[in-house]
Amino acid sequence: MRIVVTIQHPGHVHFFRNAVADLERREHEVHVFAREKGVAIDLLEAYGIDHEVLAGGADSLLSLAKTQAAYEARLLCRARRIDPDVITGIGGVAAAHVAAALRTKSLVFYDTEHASLITSLGYPFADVVCTPACYRGDVGSKQVTYPGTHELAYLHPDLFEPDPSVLDEVGVDPDESFAVVRLSGWNASHDVGHGGFDDPREVIERLEAAGTTVLVTAEGEPPSDVASYRLRTPPERMHDLLAFADVVVGEGATTAAEAAVLGTPAVYVNSLSLGYTDELSKYGLLYSYNGDERHEQALETAVSILESEVDVWERRRDRLLDECIDVTAFVVRSIETTARESEPIPASPAVNPG
Numbered sequence: 001m002r003i004v005v006t007i008q009h010p011g012h013v014h015f016f017r018n019a020v021a022d023l024e025r026r027e028h029e030v031h032v033f034a035r036e037k038g039v040a041i042d043l044l045e046a047y048g049i050d051h052e053v054l055a056g057g058a059d060s061l062l063s064l065a066k067t068q069a070a071y072e073a074r075l076l077c078r079a080r081r082i083d084p085d086v087i088t089g090i091g092g093v094a095a096a097h098v099a100a101a102l103r104t105k106s107l108v109f110y111d112t113e114h115a116s117l118i119t120s121l122g123y124p125f126a127d128v129v130c131t132p133a134c135y136r137g138d139v140g141s142k143q144v145t146y147p148g149t150h151e152l153a154y155l156h157p158d159l160f161e162p163d164p165s166v167l168d169e170v171g172v173d174p175d176e177s178f179a180v181v182r183l184s185g186w187n188a189s190h191d192v193g194h195g196g197f198d199d200p201r202e203v204i205e206r207l208e209a210a211g212t213t214v215l216v217t218a219e220g221e222p223p224s225d226v227a228s229y230r231l232r233t234p235p236e237r238m239h240d241l242l243a244f245a246d247v248v249v250g251e252g253a254t255t256a257a258e259a260a261v262l263g264t265p266a267v268y269v270n271s272l273s274l275g276y277t278d279e280l281s282k283y284g285l286l287y288s289y290n291g292d293e294r295h296e297q298a299l300e301t302a303v304s305i306l307e308s309e310v311d312v313w314e315r316r317r318d319r320l321l322d323e324c325i326d327v328t329a330f331v332v333r334s335i336e337t338t339a340r341e342s343e344p345i346p347a348s349p350a351v352n353p354g
Contacts, residue, residue, distance in 0.1 A: 001339045004079055004098075006089035007034040007051070008071070010235065011254050013043040014154040015090060015109070019331040020049060026332075031082055035071045038219065039235040046236040052078070072097055079104075085339035090150075091118045096125035107338040109331070111150050111276050112253075113137045128338050130330075134279035144334070148324040149276050151254070151261045153331060155239060156321065162243035162262070169233050170215060170241065177306065178213040180242060180259075181229075182250025183222050184270075197251060197269055198295040201225050206299045210306045212246060219252065247305045249298060253277050260285035263317035265305050269298040284316045 003023060005016050016032075023030050032051040034040055037058075044051045055071035058064035072094045079087060079098050085105065089095035092108030099106030108126040110119070113136045123129055123139055131137070133145040154160060164174065172178050181203055197203055200223055204214045216222055216229040217238065233241065239258060242248055248259035249267045253276070256268035260280040268277055268288045280286035289298045 001085040002029045002082055004084040004087040005032045006095045010038045010040045010043055012090045013040055015150050017047050018159055018328040022332045033075055042235055092122040092126050096122045100125045105338050130334055132276055134275040136275045146330050148327045151257045153327040155261050162240045166237050166240035177246050179207045180245045180248045181216045182252045182255040183218040184251040210303045212306050247302050249302045256286055263313045267298045267302045269294050283320045
């Protein structure tokens with residue numbers, strides 16, 4: 001089969017990279033087309049994924065609209081020559097639009113309910129929309145749900161083993177307690193009007209007072225008064241670091257979810273809540289604070305985790321893995337089934353992958 005994969009965010013690289021490898025092993029012809037966003041291109045290159053960059057980045061909603069239009073026009077041109085059996089992507093705006101223009105099949109994966117601009121532009125044109133079972137939205141008859149999260153497509157222990165050498169790279173002793181603080185850029189279309197921490201500097205000071213080393217990762221440039229704490233490590237090494245941290249405290253839902261599925265307690269601080277953050281909260285792996293007092297509540301929880309001698313995280317992670325499916329296998333099966341124009345894709349039973 002001929003398959004087009006669209007990449008418009010670093011998280012899309014992680015989600016699709018194992019599926020792309022599996023599809024190629026199954027002798028399908030896979031074409032990856034990317035738009036510059038954050039470290040997406042760096043990740044594609046680091047993982048050795050053959051790709052073509054069709055558009056640059058954007059720093060405002062107006063420039064994003066222009067960039068998206070250019071990306072879709074170029075994708076249409078490339079896809080017309082390829083004549084794909086299916087076009088897929090996360091969010092799926094470009095994938096669904098181009099597939100509709102070419103009268104081929106489109107398959108969209110998504111997990112972010114409040115991204116109303118993306119869903120309103122993409123869902124109506126998509127043939128199949130796959131969401132985690134915890135997704136709060138109802139997409140109708142084209143929706144297929146599965147027990148799992150996007151992060152399990154690349155951080156399940158069958159697919160990922162953290163490398164402790166990352167600690168040397170960031171200057172942390174293996175016996176040293178450390179916390180990762182993630183700051184969001186707040187420039188995505190679905191972030192407008194929302195917020196996280198009141199004061200990132202206070203977050204660092206409170207964690208340091210609890211006796212832990214603090215490492216900051218930021219989307220864009222962090223505030224000047226915390227810039228000295230910023231990590232300088234390749235983006236493909238971030239998951240190694242999250243796996244060895246004692247706690248991850250952040251404004252980004254994806255980073256919090258990644259830490260949680262790795263068995264690292266995560267404290268998510270954001271005025272927005274999502275189906276998958278609530279789902280991970282049920283397993284006791286993620287603590288979500290969204291109200292007016294979220295800043296103080298989150299800090300109290302993070303400090304209590306650092307001061308606790310109880311280690312329950314691996315057991316909680318095992319329960320999560322037992323109740324979720326092999327997400328990468330589901331992605332591959334969904335792509336093949338959609339390309340064949342078959343019946344709706346069934347989710348696998350909730351069994352441990354492998």
